[in-house]
Amino acid sequence: MRRFILIAVPYLWLAALFLIPFVIVLKISLSDVALARPPYMPQLDFAAGWDGFKSFFAALDFENFWFLTTDDLYWKAYLSSLRIALTSTVMTLLVGYPIAYAMARAAPEWRPTLLMLVILPFWTSFLIRVYAWMGILSNEGLLNQFLLWLGVINEPLTILNTNTAVYIGIVYTYLPFMILPIYSALERLDDSLLEAAEDLGCSRLSAFWLVTIPLSKNGIIAGCFLVFIPVIGEFVIPSLLGGSGTLMIGKVLWEEFFSNRDWPVASAVAVILLLILVIPIILFQRNEQKQREAEG
Amino acid sequence: MKRFSWFNATSLTLGFAFLYVPMIILVIYSFNASKLVTVWAGFSTQWYGELIRNEEFLNAAWVTIKVAVMSSTIATVLGTMAAYVLVRAGRFSGRTLFSGMIYAPLVMPEVITGLSLLLLFIGIGLDRGVLTIVLAHTTFSMCYVSVVVSSRLVSFDKSLEEAALDLGCSPFEAFRLVTLPIIAPAVISGWLLAFTLSLDDLVIASFTTGPSATTLPIKIFSAVRLGVSPEINALSTIMIAIVTVGVITASLITKQAAVRQARDERMAERPA
Numbered sequence: 085m086r087r088f089i090l091i092a093v094p095y096l097w098l099a100a101l102f103l104i105p106f107v108i109v110l111k112i113s114l115s116d117v118a119l120a121r122p123p124y125m126p127q128l129d130f131a132a133g134w135d136g137f138k139s140f141f142a143a144l145d146f147e148n149f150w151f152l153t154t155d156d157l158y159w160k161a162y163l164s165s166l167r168i169a170l171t172s173t174v175m176t177l178l179v180g181y182p183i184a185y186a187m188a189r190a191a192p193e194w195r196p197t198l199l200m201l202v203i204l205p206f207w208t209s210f211l212i213r214v215y216a217w218m219g220i221l222s223n224e225g226l227l228n229q230f231l232l233w234l235g236v237i238n239e240p241l242t243i244l245n246t247n248t249a250v251y252i253g254i255v256y257t258y259l260p261f262m263i264l265p266i267y268s269a270l271e272r273l274d275d276s277l278l279e280a281a282e283d284l285g286c287s288r289l290s291a292f293w294l295v296t297i298p299l300s301k302n303g304i305i306a307g308c309f310l311v312f313i314p315v316i317g318e319f320v321i322p323s324l325l326g327g328s329g330t331l332m333i334g335k336v337l338w339e340e341f342f343s344n345r346d347w348p349v350a351s352a353v354a355v356i357l358l359l360i361l362v363i364p365i366i367l368f369q370r371n372e373q374k375q376r377e378a379e380g
Numbered sequence: 381m382k383r384f385s386w387f388n389a390t391s392l393t394l395g396f397a398f399l400y401v402p403m404i405i406l407v408i409y410s411f412n413a414s415k416l417v418t419v420w421a422g423f424s425t426q427w428y429g430e431l432i433r434n435e436e437f438l439n440a441a442w443v444t445i446k447v448a449v450m451s452s453t454i455a456t457v458l459g460t461m462a463a464y465v466l467v468r469a470g471r472f473s474g475r476t477l478f479s480g481m482i483y484a485p486l487v488m489p490e491v492i493t494g495l496s497l498l499l500l501f502i503g504i505g506l507d508r509g510v511l512t513i514v515l516a517h518t519t520f521s522m523c524y525v526s527v528v529v530s531s532r533l534v535s536f537d538k539s540l541e542e543a544a545l546d547l548g549c550s551p552f553e554a555f556r557l558v559t560l561p562i563i564a565p566a567v568i569s570g571w572l573l574a575f576t577l578s579l580d581d582l583v584i585a586s587f588t589t590g591p592s593a594t595t596l597p598i599k600i601f602s603a604v605r606l607g608v609s610p611e612i613n614a615l616s617t618i619m620i621a622i623v624t625v626g627v628i629t630a631s632l633i634t635k636q637a638a639v640r641q642a643r644d645e646r647m648a649e650r651p652a
Binding site: 097187222334 | 389391419464489491518526604605608613
């Protein structure tokens with residue numbers, strides 16, 4: 085009995101507040117707008133029994149999904165989200181790897197401090213960290229002032245409200261997610277392997293390519309997924325740092341919902357976003373599992 | 381140390397400069413006398429004064445703290461239960477679905493979680509406000525708590541619990557007297573994580589709130605959309621200061637606890 089309660093309480097909570105909401109989203113994405121506010125047609129009529137059930141399902145259709153294909157905006161937004169997520173993941177990897185590598189090579193007594201310095205921004209508000217860049221990247225911002233002072237440029241660059249600003253924002257806020265898994269993979273790396281490679285005639289660079297990179301592969305994969313997956317649905321960064329030209333699906337969904345108040349279309353956008361994410365999520369889980377098995 | 385070359389030193393310096401310079405600039409400019417955030421006009425604390433007099437921000441801060449304390453506390457209880465179920469309860473029907481529901485919210489885009497919860501709350505006719513945000517925050521943060529706690533549960537010796545049961549403890553006593561003290565650090569860090577996630581959340585709170593409850597991130601977001609403002613810099617500085625003090629304190633405490641534990645273990649190993 086006690087075991088039953090222990091299982092039932094979190095189970096029911098998640099079913100009620102995680103699973104059922106999804107079923108509702110799915111249902112509304114297949115519904116028609118009835119005067120742009122709930123209840124949406126069709127409604128499930130329990131009193132009518134099985135017939136009510138049948139007529140309920142007969143009235144559902146894929147109209148909202150058809151609508152998504154007719155308007156360029158949506159598939160452009162999906163593609164551009166994927167492109168931005170992919171590019172920024174690679175950029176984060178290029179910035180994060182050397183930092184993780186240097187941390188793993190630092191003296192052992194320094195490592196906890198360095199680790200804390202990487203984790204600290206993670207505890208600081210995401211919103212504030214994105215906001216910090218608004219003052220730096222604007223036309224009169226510090227970056228432009230600095231570059232003008234150096235004489236590199238003659239007039240201020242427009243960075244804020246462009247995709248460049250979005251990339252900078254993503255790399256900045258997601259950097260800890262990339263550094264931590266790579267660091268934990270590199271920290272376990274046995275130095276004697278590198279020495280052996282060099283003794284056997286590898287140059288330091290080829291030892292790095294042939295030994296270090298393959299042995300940190302799992303960390304790299306985990307870091308890339310930890311950046312890629314959340315960035316696809318990102319809302320805060322494109323809406324604060326991006327401009328009107330920045331198309332990301334999280335922003336489109338938000339606007340569809342809060343500005344256009346078109347809930348069925350917003351739900352359809354959400355369902356497709358989820359379908360896109362299923363593949364990377366499964367790959368990520370598989371990688372994690374493989375890693376756990378390798379360790380255990 | 382041998383391989384710690386100038387290259388490593390450079391990447392550490394540049395990397396940490398990249399991570400910290402934007403926040404340091406933010407803090408410096410919160411003490412700027414000018415309303416223009418990009419022009420330095422001398423030291424002043426006037427924006428902190430304005431912030432303290434700004435009722436809207438104070439109300440939002442109060443709502444945010446209330447929500448965070450409630451949601452992280454419920455999430456810690458539920459998340460610890462869920463972790464215990466995942467690690468200790470063995471097989472039961474629907475276990476795959478259960479672990480799926482624990483891990484899925486971790487990777488779910490916030491816009492989808494927010495949208496789906498809002499549609500639920502409207503569907504059952506629940507008035508949106510503090511209660512709905514608490515429910516929403518509890519749901520996603522309990523998953524983080526259960527991941528943190530279950531990794532601790534996996535690593536500790538099950539025979540300790542079994543010994544307690546053999547010696548006549550009830551299952552609940554065994555949990556309270558043996559398991560809980562051992563997993564306590566994970567439970568506390570789970571609570572802190574849930575608390576921070578709740579403090580931080582803009583997207584899910586925006587979807588699930590009503591006109592009666594505005595949280596600090598929602599307030600900050602709507603102010604920041606119009607551009608940079610020194611008051612927000614002052615507010616950010618206060619939040620950064622709190623987090624920094626909190627994280628440093630927490631790491632000192634865990635370090636001490638680790639030292640104490642190592643000492644206890646040495647004592648226990650010494651032959652009587």
